[in-house]
Amino acid sequence: MEGESEEERAARLDAARDILADNPNLPDDVSRVAAEAIEAYAPELFNVTPLHRTARRSRPRKAAAA
Numbered sequence: 001m002e003g004e005s006e007e008e009r010a011a012r013l014d015a016a017r018d019i020l021a022d023n024p025n026l027p028d029d030v031s032r033v034a035a036e037a038i039e040a041y042a043p044e045l046f047n048v049t050p051l052h053r054t055a056r057r058s059r060p061r062k063a064a065a066a
Contacts, residue, residue: 004012038045040065 001009001012023029
């Protein structure tokens, strides 16, 4: 982070590793809570429209120049 010393950075990263080691499900739990909050307070964000892709036509390849 901006303005932190190498020692502070190392301490922050060590703490993050310890937190994740103690709570291996934390990333999934946070994602679940965020999704629940979005669903409760801004459900329109889950209304997505699929993009339709145009079919690609196979084109004959040009012969390689010898």
